[in-house]
Amino acid sequence: MPHTCAVPLRWADMDLLGHVNNVTYLDYLAEARASFLADLDTGPGRVAGHRIDFAAPLVFGRRPALVDTWVADVDGPSLTLAHEVRDETPDGSVTHLRAETTLVLAQEPDHTLRARLEDHRDDAHPWREVRGARRPGRHHLPLHVRGSDVGADGLVRDDAVVEFFQESRILYFMDLHERGQDWGRVVVARTDVTLAGEVRPRAAAYDVQAWVAHVGEKSFTVRSDLRDPDAGDAVLATGLVVLVGFDLETQRPVALTGQQRERLLAELA
Template sequence: MSSSAEIVHELPMRWADLDSLKHVNNVVYVDYATEVRSLLVEDGLLDDRGVSSMSVRYARPMLLSRHPVVVTSLIDGDKLTQQICSDRDGERTVYCKLVTTLGTPIPQDRSAVETDPLPSRIRRSDIDASGAVSLIKTFELFQEGRVLFISNHLGGLKAGQFVVGTVGVDFHSPIAWRREPYESRSWVSRVGAGSLTIESELSDGDALLARGTTFLVGFDLAAQKSRAFSAEERAVFDGLKSAR
């Protein structure tokens, strides 16, 4: 199913959507997009298929507002492209772009990467109507794993020194609720002058459940702009890359 016309929805913002920096939490953008995708299915504009992957590109922080969140959607076959925006006085500002690929997830083995696994525990509230962890909560699990990985290895970093530029998640197998935790693995795969890439996997033994890729950018909180890494930071990141 395809549509060349832009479809626009408006959603209310909530206080609970904000993070500690008073920006809309990264996972909440996925919530906005998923809510609108459900509306598109309900209106018969989109097939009710599974999701095989989703990428999220953050353009700028979104602050709390009484104005509605504007979500635009373009449907092109199995691709759904959405933008999270504000629209005030006829001027549209884009905060986030999401591309969802519809289809059946393909089972795959986890990577043979030597890194210490962390437990990833599932809550009953993570489960959706299908009986598996929802797409939104899967992004949240990756965010939790990434925060733990950074705090374990990069404890000297302060809040606001980095921002998430892009997150991508590939889904490979449903994640069911159980008492025993799954395994979360993260490692640094690339270090640039002012950015780095963290790869993450959620797995059950050798079976890969989902894979995430996060592109982090150095950030100057006072100036509200990107920054280059210091020599000390690069040395730490390079050490993590080689120690994986």
């Protein structure tokens, strides 16, 4: 049986489309993860990566979001948790998000803890590979860490890193979209983030790079790097985000507009 955590929605969780912002879901996962790990007494762990599939928009309401959590894999100190965010509506259960979070525990589970973790094991989500080659960054954002980005361990939180990528991506789009173009609306359908190193607060800016890595008929992929210019341009985190065209009236994916696709394809040249 999965562990279920009820997370009340807040109006501040919403984006401009009236949906829960894609970064805010990480708050929900963190709440559920903390509750799950506290019950098992695993000790502290560091987030090493996320894979997130956005299945359906979640809009503001009085019911809390329900986050199911279970163990997908245990390998030494590495613990992979699977999540599902759902809403129990009068018409039945609706899944809004499926996710997988990889943690590196401070201590490798002993026999007793491993047995408790195995009691909560279930099938992992199936994941399709996201296409998107590494290329030189087309957009550079000097990113200064704020105090609110830092967790209790003194390091920049994983959700803040995802927000850095979002900030860079939005500014990149603003540069691509020229006034008068039929750009259309897009929403995030998939996010993969890998945290390769520790991101520490400091006065100097980090370099967040972004570029278009793949363009399809209805979707495109933006790849991002968080780099440290003061450490030989070391890559501290990477992100792959799949975005799809979206129709507000039908609340369904649609094909990218001609101008959208033409401009995005130019970024691949």
